[in-house]
Amino acid sequence: MKLKHSLFTRRQFLNGLLGGWLGGLAALFLYPVLRFIFPPEREPEQVLLPLADFGGLEPGAMKNFAWGSKPGLLKRTAGGDFIAFVGVCTHLDCNVAYLPDQKKFYCACHEGWYDENGINIAGPPPKPLRRLAVSTEGENLVIKPEAAA
């Protein structure tokens, strides 16, 4: 269908094009700004824990280490294996504490509880504590994100 007259005037078209193009240029500049403001998350690829310091852990005992800027928790199971968690509550990101006498992880912010395997058992946490993969390489325990192990 051919219209007999145009839907907008030449000036409206030009104004729209100019405004749109200016907006496009602004968006183009916004991209590097957003890249700068939101740097990529830098989770450690791996953390090495010397066996000399961590190897002597008693079964059932727990020791802290730094997983990047988050607390990591290394635990020796009753069977003698090492397991590791990111010690951050899955509810709202508070750091959790390990209560050795109760064998539970406790988050004081909103009364969240996890059992000794990091499974959420009471309170608001929706998911178990995040597990990290532990392996032994020479003199060190190597802690990696679980998928990368």
Add this chain to the structure above:
Amino acid sequence: MNIKGAGRGVWTWLDDRLGIQAVMDFLKHKPIPQNRHTPWMYTGSLAMMFFGLQVVTGIMLAFYYRPTLEEANKSVGEIMTKVPLGWIIRSVHSWSATFMIAVVFIHCLAIWILKSYRKPREMTWMTGVLLLVFTLAFGFTGYLLPWDSLSLAATKVGTDIPRSIPVIGAWGTKFLRGGEDITGDTLSRFFTFHVCVLPLCLLAALALHIYLIQKLGMSLPQGADEEAEARRSLPFWPNFVYREALLWLVLIGVVVTLAVFLPPTLGKAADLMAPAPAGIKPEWYFLFLFQTLKLFPAHILFVTGDTVAVLAIFLAVALFFFLPLIDKPAGRKGKVITVLAFLLVVYAVAMSVWSLQTPSKPEADRIIGAPQNIRETTGIFVFLGAIWLSMAVLIYLLSLKIRETDRLLGTGYFSSDKK
């Protein structure tokens, strides 16, 4: 209701409460004179544009910068090497600062030579001189923040200058440094000046400056035929704004391009005990003062050369500030004062060139900002290509708008009796 109707509804709602239409009507009738001096009238808004760019990039840098003795240099290094595109943001901040200062100088000289400061615009000039001082203070305080050996030495010299003033000088130095010597406290202080005190001062002076410009209108050249000028003048909105937009766009493109190809470097963290680096120089806008200070002998009569030099500089700034009160239209000093402006330029350029004759030896292994990998390099070139391409289209569209609005002006479309 269609989009246009909704837009008009929002506009009416806002206008009822804010009275925007009154401002727009004022801007539509604000005449910008069209004569051979008109190009200088773009310099003021350009300075403001660069200031805006400084605010944006400055806030971004402050997200990552840490103003402490241990961390300042390190955090700037991290901005340049770790934060995505951080080196470009710092580079834009540095280049935009240079452009802002240059434009402020040009703006100031143009007003001086055109004598636009004459009655009733004396206070516009004085607030302008304050803006110039604040702008230079921004440059001076910002120079310390990367905390490398050059910035330390420059700040040592700069903050020692007030000491030469009799009676109150030592107090001034102490105020600037936060103690007898430059320490971490100086850094905190300069950071606070740079990101808090100076922006507030500058915005206050700028508000007054702009208010006065709107109140008094644009000045006409000496002895101009007012009626002819009024006939020739362009309305600020929209005819002049389109022309300004064109210039802003091009200069933003130039600054970003320069920032990519010529980023500033960063030296190793300043050592408070180390000797000043050889061949040290301040930024280009302080070169002429720097060279002037070198020229003065150790003693002039009974006082030190520094005291004389610093007092002379202060006297010059004071005279500069009160220029409109000295150069009255009725007086015969007008020509002399115009010549003085040219002489000042010649002096400043000559001194700067002279001071550049001593080669500076940049220390080895400075951090140089650069793309981190081929992907980033490609991205940056694509970005530059895209902005220049869209800039070219925008320049074309703007030139169409300029032609259109000028034609409408010619037909009397904007004249006040037409609603």
